[in-house]
Amino acid sequence: MQLNRDDLLKAYRQMKTIRVFEERVHDEFATGDIPGFVHLYAGEEASAVGICLHLNDNDYIASTHRGHGHCIAKGCDVKGMMSEIFGRADGLCGGKGGSMHIADLSRGMMGANGIVGGGPPLVCGAALSAKTLGTGGVAIAFVGDGASNQGTTFEAMNLAKVWDLPAIFVVEDNGYAEATSSSWSVSGDAVKRAAGFDIPAQRVDGHDFFAVNEVAREAIERARSGGGPSVLHVKLNRYFGHFEGDAMTYRAPDETAKLRQEKDCLTLFRGRVSEAGLLEDAQFDEIDRDVDALIDEAVSGARAAPVPGAQDLLTDVYVSY
Amino acid sequence: MQLNRDDLLKAYRQMKTIRVFEERVHDEFATGDIPGFVHLYAGEEASAVGICLHLNDNDYIASTHRGHGHCIAKGCDVKGMMSEIFGRADGLCGGKGGSMHIADLSRGMMGANGIVGGGPPLVCGAALSAKTLGTGGVAIAFVGDGASNQGTTFEAMNLAKVWDLPAIFVVEDNGYAEATSSSWSVSGDAVKRAAGFDIPAQRVDGHDFFAVNEVAREAIERARSGGGPSVLHVKLNRYFGHFEGDAMTYRAPDETAKLRQEKDCLTLFRGRVSEAGLLEDAQFDEIDRDVDALIDEAVSGARAAPVPGAQDLLTDVYVSY
Amino acid sequence: MAKKSMRQAINEALASEMRRDPRVVIMGEDISGGMGAPGEDDAWGGPLGVTKGLMPEFGRGRVLDTPITESAFVGAAAGAAASGLRPVAELMFVDFMGVCFDQIFNQAAKFRYMFGGKAVTPLVIRTMFGAGLRAASQHSQCLYPIFTHIPGLKVVIPSSAYEAKGLLIQAIRDDDPVIFFEHKAMYDDEAEVPDEAYTIPFGEANITREGDNVTVVAFGRMVQLANQVADKLAKDGIECTVIDPRTTSPLDEDTILEEVEATGRLVIVDEASPRCNMATDISALVAQRAFGALKAPIRMVTPPHTPVPFAGDLEDLYIPKPEQIEAAIREIAA
Amino acid sequence: MAKKSMRQAINEALASEMRRDPRVVIMGEDISGGMGAPGEDDAWGGPLGVTKGLMPEFGRGRVLDTPITESAFVGAAAGAAASGLRPVAELMFVDFMGVCFDQIFNQAAKFRYMFGGKAVTPLVIRTMFGAGLRAASQHSQCLYPIFTHIPGLKVVIPSSAYEAKGLLIQAIRDDDPVIFFEHKAMYDDEAEVPDEAYTIPFGEANITREGDNVTVVAFGRMVQLANQVADKLAKDGIECTVIDPRTTSPLDEDTILEEVEATGRLVIVDEASPRCNMATDISALVAQRAFGALKAPIRMVTPPHTPVPFAGDLEDLYIPKPEQIEAAIREIAA
Numbered sequence A, B: 001m002q003l004n005r006d007d008l009l010k011a012y013r014q015m016k017t018i019r020v021f022e023e024r025v026h027d028e029f030a031t032g033d034i035p036g037f038v039h040l041y042a043g044e045e046a047s048a049v050g051i052c053l054h055l056n057d058n059d060y061i062a063s064t065h066r067g068h069g070h071c072i073a074k075g076c077d078v079k080g081m082m083s084e085i086f087g088r089a090d091g092l093c094g095g096k097g098g099s100m101h102i103a104d105l106s107r108g109m110m111g112a113n114g115i116v117g118g119g120p121p122l123v124c125g126a127a128l129s130a131k132t133l134g135t136g137g138v139a140i141a142f143v144g145d146g147a148s149n150q151g152t153t154f155e156a157m158n159l160a161k162v163w164d165l166p167a168i169f170v171v172e173d174n175g176y177a178e179a180t181s182s183s184w185s186v187s188g189d190a191v192k193r194a195a196g197f198d199i200p201a202q203r204v205d206g207h208d209f210f211a212v213n214e215v216a217r218e219a220i221e222r223a224r225s226g227g228g229p230s231v232l233h234v235k236l237n238r239y240f241g242h243f244e245g246d247a248m249t250y251r252a253p254d255e256t257a258k259l260r261q262e263k264d265c266l267t268l269f270r271g272r273v274s275e276a277g278l279l280e281d282a283q284f285d286e287i288d289r290d291v292d293a294l295i296d297e298a299v300s301g302a303r304a305a306p307v308p309g310a311q312d313l314l315t316d317v318y319v320s321y
Numbered sequence C, D: 001m002a003k004k005s006m007r008q009a010i011n012e013a014l015a016s017e018m019r020r021d022p023r024v025v026i027m028g029e030d031i032s033g034g035m036g037a038p039g040e041d042d043a044w045g046g047p048l049g050v051t052k053g054l055m056p057e058f059g060r061g062r063v064l065d066t067p068i069t070e071s072a073f074v075g076a077a078a079g080a081a082a083s084g085l086r087p088v089a090e091l092m093f094v095d096f097m098g099v100c101f102d103q104i105f106n107q108a109a110k111f112r113y114m115f116g117g118k119a120v121t122p123l124v125i126r127t128m129f130g131a132g133l134r135a136a137s138q139h140s141q142c143l144y145p146i147f148t149h150i151p152g153l154k155v156v157i158p159s160s161a162y163e164a165k166g167l168l169i170q171a172i173r174d175d176d177p178v179i180f181f182e183h184k185a186m187y188d189d190e191a192e193v194p195d196e197a198y199t200i201p202f203g204e205a206n207i208t209r210e211g212d213n214v215t216v217v218a219f220g221r222m223v224q225l226a227n228q229v230a231d232k233l234a235k236d237g238i239e240c241t242v243i244d245p246r247t248t249s250p251l252d253e254d255t256i257l258e259e260v261e262a263t264g265r266l267v268i269v270d271e272a273s274p275r276c277n278m279a280t281d282i283s284a285l286v287a288q289r290a291f292g293a294l295k296a297p298i299r300m301v302t303p304p305h306t307p308v309p310f311a312g313d314l315e316d317l318y319i320p321k322p323e324q325i326e327a328a329i330r331e332i333a334a
Ligand SMILES: Cc1ncc(C[n+]2csc(CCOP(=O)(O)OP(=O)(O)O)c2C)c(N)n1
Pocket: A039, A064, A065, A066, A114, A115, A116, A117, A143, A144, A145, A146, A147, A148, A174, A176, A177, A178, A242, C029, C068, C070, C092, C096, C099
């Protein structure tokens, strides 16, 4: 473990923020007040946080339809996110994007994406910018197991290798694409596929923050030092349905309950850090309280915020008209 | 060698037909009488013929912009092809398609294709038809090294495996996509990429008819007997430019001359078959004369044939209007 | 006749054609659902349950779930259509056409012409379109003008459950590539739908309402709005003819021209983005071929030239509204 | 001023902007040529030599050849534009948009709106379009109506070498995603082109010819044909105003409406497929907003609703011809 206490505190705070954010969005969605399609990241926190802990605002990530976790891990404002999800004028995208399109380019967050496989090509571009402009930055595409079958993902991997880009492709394999098991839809696997492009790859247990953090460190260091692209195959699980409203009948009846009990990344993190005596219960509890308060505030703020108005409909299509 | 004399005669006749056809199209193009973009297959004959020798009219192939060789090997009418290339009304496509779109579905030839990577998805469909309708057929996509980087090619490989289709993907790696070397544009290689999908694959010297024919036999037998898809990586060379008019300055000055001398698939075939005493010079010579006569006839027929007229412009858009 | 939802009407059309013709297969992402998963089979029946029950009846050989790989499976459907099957592929949202358009517009649509009339490609692509579900910019588009632009494609937009069943059966029996647009906000809309199979021919517009003052042409969900507005205006003595073209390609030009000849006034209601859309297409048809009959400017009611916004109030402003249709009609009826 | 070909004009525009701004990079298949190959460097300079000489001047770091992977590199250009570069990507033929359209219309075009106005995406996509080279159905399309349909894109169609240089420099300096259409039959067309950089603003139509009788709106190569025909008709006393809108999005509606107000007669010449194309778009604009001024039906001159045929005589029949333009003008001028 190369992480200091501050790192650990930050990691825990972020993972916890994602978890509470998602559990709360789940509840708020049930009230009927959140519009549209919402895909929750709960259960997968160690991936986004384990990886993004190595990044700064110079680095870019591109996310998926399941983007809240990546946004939070990359430093997007949590209140602005919640307002966005509620479709409010003070949302990160002024209420025009919603859950599937949260972005903050000033933090290097290139957007959640409603198109499966939409992100990998974009990340080649951000990596090219970093390389051409000499920013020292890297760019990371998060894709699901489902997205790992999309042509754009393969093309981007080959391009990143041929152009020798500081790009990393993280396949977050949560076992399902909608109701379809990755054991059926993905022939071969992400590590073998990377080998097909001569790209170094690692498989990692995505419930284990420390394991993720470590393989990400290697890949990011390689990218930063001109060593080209990498692939990470992160095995993990989502706690909620594909989207809010999914009855999850394709899963085993006790599947998520068991996962929450045995594989929860937050529980594992806390246990391991406590055991090693690196942080104390009080520190965790304080973060828990902070996070609860923050999310409460985010929700009440979002609910109270004004919705966008007619004057907003026609703006932001072009920079110049 | 499992081939009998008839097979050998057929193989030689087809390879020779392709060669003479292409050399002649090259000459005719230089007269200015052939319109449009023309991509010649000369040098690569052992691939199309070595593979298609195992096929019948129940089997489908999808070809590329460099399609003449595949068409001839799959049994398309040579005169109809020549007329098509000249844009005549008696062409295989009535003059509406041209070199890049020659097709004959009645022979299982699903078309040359102007879109790089256009064929592999189509072949999944033909293989699905074969499987669903129980025809016993297989379907083969020919793609170039360049096309092997196109997303459609990867997607089709995964789909063929997931659906367990009698499909074969033949990567004809002639070293270049236009002016770009495959050593640069293709990271990894076709065999490793197939491994990424758990698809069996073989690399083969595409100048060696017998080697191609043998690996194709295995792959086609596997497909026919329900064993799913395969990939073949065929290394070969094209003798002419990317298209007619290409000055080929990206190649080494003596590159094609050397290839013609050292690696010519027809010369190798004839030498090996003669040496083994399987066919006699007279038999080869007779075929050579036949082929020359056929191509002469095809060209003079095409030149004399009427062009399509105004009545043809609006037909064939729909089956029913 | 029973009242049925558009969801059920479409499901019945698929089931009846699959029973009738063993060459009909359907494919798409989670159209059955649960492939390789430990839970229930047929767990989804498509994201909105439209194809539910078909896998249990017809089996996995004819109800083909796919990986997320639109180019490959839409192209496979095209290739299968050209080689003996009659596939119905589901492109979940038409917004995803950008990852597979080549297989539709350069392959399937052009086979017949490029190959000199020798190909027959009985392909149907079912797809969801339209705004109203707060699904934001990448899941709310119409895009049928793009498909209408392409020679070789037929484009169908049913305006009710009844229309959906008859038009989809026609589409499956048709020998050309057809793209079939289902408005995502209409799956629960009900209409009288016969149990048995019936077809509605392509290229024959439906006149849903007759009136002497103004001709209104509308598409898909907009037909409902146009009829509502027409009912309301009738009370004020403004009588509208409402035309549902049903198919934008082929287009029943004659019916549109005849009705405009009769009323001399035309309003077109199109939920698609305003540039180069069906409203402009029909405006142009009429301005060219029924100009002499026109007594007033043509009025187009469309959304603005912006992506579809997420927030509900913005999206409601975006989508053409009855009040806008009413205003357009009143303006030229006067 | 020297006569220069459109090829050279475009090359100069690229070179001048690359000299001016180190953030400008160009990418595409064989835009230099010879990557990894044993022969010459810069062996192609693009399939038609348009980008020749740029790699030797600016190096491989700014002139990026690509594998055949349009989704990845067009998407990379979009991502690079959103993160600090000003990329010019070459989509060799616009017909290939079907394999990469998503990155253009759902990603680049929508970033700004979806992200609430916070994204700036200075992306240019140069692409070849149009018929006339016997390149057949998959290499001869126009397709600009499809891009014009999409909010968030700007669409440019230069009608001469002079226009091409000024409009391309404008495109590269513009902060929005721009798609720049180069007619493949025009690369050798010459015009007076200044050596220095100059810009031509978007959304300002060029009136290439003035006359009182008929307004003709034409795009790209059709502008040349329209001018020829107008010259000829002037000898018969029919005086035409010819408008080259230069950009279809934004469209200079005012100039078109003003000129139609003046002449009362409108012919539109569009090389794109006839359904939902620019001819319908402009017809609709005028039928809605200048109806009162119209003295005759609008006439559209377009190809038929078919794929582009290969055989030369068929293709010549397909492409709008001067005689058709002349007939259309005469018909309504009378
Ligand atoms: C191109 C495209 N195809 C299909 C969809 C519909 N869709 C949205 S999410 C999803 C499943 C994605 O699965 P995966 O990549 O594993 O991500 P996960 O949802 O598991 O995080 C699908 C099919 C889409 N949004 N875009």
